[in-house]
Amino acid sequence: MAVLKVKFTKTKRDKLAQILWILNWVSVVSGIILFSLGLFLKIEIKKRNEVMAKGDINSVPNMLISVGVIACIINFLGGKICYDCSDANKFSRWKLVMLPYIVCTFCFTFCILVGALMCYTMRNELEESLYLGLRDAIKFYKDTDIPGRCFLKKTVDLLQIGFRCCGNNGFRDWFEIQWVSPRYLNMASKEVLDRLKSNVDGKFLVDGVPFSCCNPSSPRPCIQYQLTNNSAHYNYDFLTEELNIWMKGCREALLDYYTGIMRSIGIAALLIWLFELSVLIGVRYLQTAMKNVLLLGDLEGESDGWLLENSFVETAKYNINIIKNLGKANQISTVSGMNDPNINIQNKDCDKTNISAKSIPAAR
Numbered sequence: 368m369a370v371l372k373v374k375f376t377k378t379k380r381d382k383l384a385q386i387l388w389i390l391n392w393v394s395v396v397s398g399i400i401l402f403s404l405g406l407f408l409k410i411e412i413k414k415r416n417e418v419m420a421k422g423d424i425n426s427v428p429n430m431l432i433s434v435g436v437i438a439c440i441i442n443f444l445g446g447k448i449c450y451d452c453s454d455a456n457k458f459s460r461w462k463l464v465m466l467p468y469i470v471c472t473f474c475f476t477f478c479i480l481v482g483a484l485m486c487y488t489m490r491n492e493l494e495e496s497l498y499l500g501l502r503d504a505i506k507f508y509k510d511t512d513i514p515g516r517c518f519l520k521k522t523v524d525l526l527q528i529g530f531r532c533c534g535n536n537g538f539r540d541w542f543e544i545q546w547v548s549p550r551y552l553n554m555a556s557k558e559v560l561d562r563l564k565s566n567v568d569g570k571f572l573v574d575g576v577p578f579s580c581c582n583p584s585s586p587r588p589c590i591q592y593q594l595t596n597n598s599a600h601y602n603y604d605f606l607t608e609e610l611n612i613w614m615k616g617c618r619e620a621l622l623d624y625y626t627g628i629m630r631s632i633g634i635a636a637l638l639i640w641l642f643e644l645s646v647l648i649g650v651r652y653l654q655t656a657m658k659n660v661l662l663l664g665d666l667e668g669e670s671d672g673w674l675l676e677n678s679f680v681e682t683a684k685y686n687i688n689i690i691k692n693l694g695k696a697n698q699i700s701t702v703s704g705m706n707d708p709n710i711n712i713q714n715k716d717c718d719k720t721n722i723s724a725k726s727i728p729a730a731r
Contacts, residue, residue, distance in 0.1 A: 372673040375656040380670070383653050384453040390646045391446035397639045398438025401479070404632045405431025411628060415621065417522050420499035427489050427629070430482045431636070434475070438643070441472055445650060458657045465654040472647050479640040486633030493625055497618045501535040508577070509548040524579035530624065532617035533580035538594070540616070545570040546577060576612055585611030648674065 375383070409428035412419070448465065451457035504523050510516040527533055534540030552559050552571055562571050574595045581589035589611055593599035656672035663670060 371675075372671050373652060373656075374669055375652075375672050376669050377667050380653070380656055380660070381453050383649060383656075384449050387449040387452075387646065387649050387653060388446050390642075390649070391442045391449055394442035394445070394643060394646055395439050397642060398435045398442060400435070401431050401438060401482075401636065401639060402435025404635060405429070405433075405435060408628060408632060411625070415526070417519065418500045418504045418526060418617075418621075419496045420503070422492055422496045424489065424493055424496050427482070427485045430478075430485060431632070434478050434482050437475055438479075441475055442646075444468070445472070445646070449650065449653065452653055452657055459661065462658065462661070465650075469647065469651055469654060472643075472650070476640060476643045476647060479636060479643060483633050483636035483640060486629040486636065489629060490622070490626055494618070494622055497621050498535065501618055501621075505535055505540060505546070506544055508544075508546045511548055512550070524577060526617055526621075527577070527579040527613065530617060530620040531582070531613050532615045532620040533576060533613040534616050535618050536616040537614065538576050538580055538610070538612055541576045541580070542572065542574050545572060547571055547573070580612040582611050582613055587611050 405428045408431065409425060412424060412428065445468070448461050448468065451461060504519050507513075507516045507519050508523055509520075511520050549571075554560065559571065562573070563569050566572055573592060575592035576594070578589070578591060581591065590600055590603070591612075594610065594612075595605050597603055597605055651674055652672040654672075656670045659670040659672070660666060660668070
């Protein structure tokens with residue numbers, strides 16, 4: 368029994384073909400939108416590539432870009448097919464193509480759904496990439512004279528100012544590394560030498576942060592150094608007073624930023640997937656209705672259209688059997704005691720060497 372069978376008249380078939388022709392062109396625009404969203408996400412990731420570790424974070428934008436390009440091609444072809452389906456004579460040219468086209472389009476719409484879901488599952492990979500990338504960027508903040516690292520100070524400062532953040536997880540990350548370049552340390556100062564000797568690795572560690580961590584909205588002048596020393600500043604309590612530096616870590620700030628972008632892209636991709644699926648259902652109805660018209664032979668009469676010719680269970684069993692039987696035609700039985708019946712069969716007539724004289728025609 369056919370699933371969701373609908374009866375179509377000649378007028379309904381023509382209107383359906385015209386509507387689907389228009390919707391396929393709208394789908395081309397949706398493919399361009401998917402391509403643009405993927406390209407935008409890829410550019411945003413590339414902007415801050417210096418503070419991200421290498422990984423699979425580009426898989427989502429690459430997926431969206433690929434799906435967008437394929438959407439334009441498939442829907443352009445679908446528009447041509449639907450336009451020709453308004454004429455039964457032109458439909459005969461696409462009769463054998465439409466079913467493979469529908470199957471390929473169904474797989475393509477599934478890829479759109481996968482791309483949309485990937486936008487919501489990318490957070491863990493992105494968080495790990497940001498954690499490792501920011502850790503290394505902060506570690507090499509002081510290396511302004513080393514080629515390949517001299518740009519990191521500017522990158523980190525602009526990042527902290529732009530996203531109103533400080534450090535990787537927070538401002539305390541700057542306490543654990545030497546972020547002041549040795550060229551700016553006065554080695555004749557006893558305080559500097561004592562700090563270098565007090566550290567096992569010989570690093571100059573201070574309870575201070577770079578200027579880019581300062582919050583310009585704070586009414587109090589920025590306190591960058593001796594953040595944990597109450598006596599170093601007038602009317603200052605480290606434990607109770609709200610610091611005038613950014614409290615949020617840059618990893619959290621960037622993660623929130625990219626999560627917001629991917630959430631919006633994911634919603635857009637889901638809407639495009641639903642639209643593409645509805646167009647695909649319409650194309651399936653048009654294909655079955657036109658096919659039945661040709662079978663009936665009455666091009667002006669009514670015809671039935673459906674999603675599946677048989678029930679879901681029967682269709683699933685049929686497709687599973689096809690998959691199971693693939694390649695069986697080329698298999699040879701290897702069961703013990705069983706041989707190919709066409710091999711080693713003796714023909715008794717071939718062994719006869721005595722031919723009667725009566726069977727030979729006499730010469731005249």
